[in-house]
């Protein structure tokens with residue numbers, strides 16, 4: 001047994017509002033950055049509902065005082081978590097984190113290693129790939145509302161993943177990363193830095209889960225996704241946190257000329273889950289697909305903010321978000337298409353569909369356009385509706401119970417988005433998670 | 443309601459015969475029985491005291507002018523929530539249909555092929571029918587996938603449907619004829635006791651009509667009662683009915699053998715209207 005006084009000291013040291021991280025094994029330049037970020041976090045105001053980026057958001061849920069770094073994972077937990085860290089049958093590599101501690105790393109095949117693919121924890125990348133790391137790590141400011149939390153992330157990030165795919169290398173199977181929340185009131189700061197060099201191709205899927213679905217926790221993640229010239233990256237987030245988790249995810253995607261970037265965010269878990277998605281089309285011919293799917297129930301609140309930023313001409317972006325809302329859950333969408341002055345011949349689309357399954361569910365969508373170039377094709381629209389009564393009757397007339405009928409219709413509604421991934425194995429896996437959510441609700 | 447009730451057996455009662463031997467006789471006829479049914483929608487009475495009996499094993503055709511309430515009758519039988527039953531009774535093998543939920547009616551053996559089937563975006567025919575078949579199985583029992591697909595492909599072949607249909611969303615982008623065929627595919631898969639086919643022939647080309655009629659005929663038998671709603675006597679050449687009924691303004695105004703259909707084809711509905719009028723006066 002540890003003396004109580006030591007326990008108390010540790011607890012105090014670990015509360016995230018006591019920051020910043022005091023990990024001494026990081027390089028000095030990074031620790032300096034962390035201190036700078038911490039000061040920034042302290043000076044910036046907490047979000048306010050009156051700020052446009054936080055309109056309709058329940059900012060009261062962002063009280064972080066109870067959250068702390070997780071204690072070391074016990075052997076039993078480690079075994080359990082690793083057993084449960086299986087999702088796709090075929091993967092190119094796998095990393096498993098719990099409370100930000102690296103539990104397991106399945107190395108890449110020799111073939112991929114020989115080709116120069118790098119897949120490693122962040123702290124190693126800081127040392128071994130310093131230049132790339134410094135060039136891209138949080139290089140894009142968080143402009144969609146969460147700058148304060150990006151600073152918090154920066155000051156606390158202790159682990160995460162660095163993926164680098166060299167020129168012309170295509171990785172057939174997805175790279176898989178698990179982030180688990182384990183201890184009560186644990187805070188995690190997941191990070192993914194993905195750099196695909198010219199003509200490279202890679203898919204990364206991140207799984208966000210709670211070991212115990214009831215325990216409160218906090219997640220504040222940042223992803224930097226860089227698609228080099230002609231490269232193709234696909235990023236999938238399978239967010240399935242426990243019921244009492246507060247989660248913020250800040251993603252930025254950069255697509256160079258002729259690059260493609262596709263992301264799909266599935267949101268199922270959490271009490272409050274917000275994700276900000278900035279997609280910058282910086283090179284001619286770049287294309288970005290922003291996809292998202294959510295199923296919320298009970299008192300869940302999901303909050304999505306996006307920016308499709310067209311910097312160069314001949315770029316295309318296509319956003320499709322579909323949400324199904326049950327119970328008293330709420331979903332907020334705020335999205336902007338911005339076509340900058342020189343970005344002529346741009347195609348930009350934005351479509352949000354909300355399916356309200358109960359009278360008390362609430363969806364607020366704020367689509368927006370800001371077009372400063374010529375010859376632009378843009379459309380945006382957000383609609384909310386209920387299940388068509390005739391459609392429901394049709395299913396019931398075949399003997400299908402209302403609950404199963406609803407589940408089928410919702411899955412059918414969301415399927416359009418999932419199919420857009422064009423990755424059958426991942427699509428099956430995501431549909432399975434949605435089924436699980438429905439069976440939990442029973 | 444008892445969810446697991448799905449027997450094909452008529453309800454039975456024991457009757458004493460002779461010494462101390464019992465024989466069992468049905469207490470109710472095996473039939474779909476509609477008595478003096480009245481239905482309103484938006485305060486307008488559409489079905490106005492309709493009575494009709496379809497014994498299991500028989501095919502009954504209903505013909506009647508546009509707007510006479512045929513589809514309304516079909517949907518009310520299936521339990522559509524928009525329609526308000528204000529009077530009368532409907533029983534299926536003695537069981538009160540009107541107090542069952544739409545999905546219960548289906549699980550108890552009632553089927554409706556819709557005049558205008560709904561589209562269900564994103565739900566494949568395979569998954570849709572699988573859910574429907576699964577719904578008929580006892581709690582906790584899982585449908586065997588290989589058996590299911592074997593049966594599905596067999597029925598599709600019977601109806602001349604390409605297997606690729608199984609992975610298409612239900613009715614989405616289907617041609618009129620494809621929709622009707624899909625309705626009959628569902629009928630074949632779900633094996634109801636009573637089926638109401640609402641204008642399944644309309645929109646079918648002549649070859650499709652023959653295929654669909656062949657499909658229906660192959661399902662015909664002592665365990666299936668069919669109520670066939672149609673405008674065209676042509677269908678009745680292929681699916682020969684046991685009885686033909688004429689529905690005008692929410693009532694059956696005339697019933698007869700299959701020759702009645704020919705007479706209607708020749709003379710139209712006016713004469714039946716007149717007779718119905720006379721009936722009302724009397």
Ligand SMILES: Nc1ncnc2c1ncn2[C@@H]1O[C@H](COP(=O)(O)OP(=O)(O)OP(=O)(O)O)[C@@H](O)[C@H]1O
Nearest residue numbers: 483484488506507508509510511512513514515524
């Ligand atoms: N949902 C509804 N709301 C209002 N009126 C309706 C509704 N459904 C049916 N009706 C009315 O009820 C009447 C009967 O309609 P129904 O569809 O049952 O006729 P039908 O005999 O099937 O005609 P058809 O031969 O053209 O298919 C029509 O006047 C129709 O407009």
Ligand SMILES: [Mg+2]
Nearest residue numbers: 512513514557
């Ligand atoms: Mg009709």
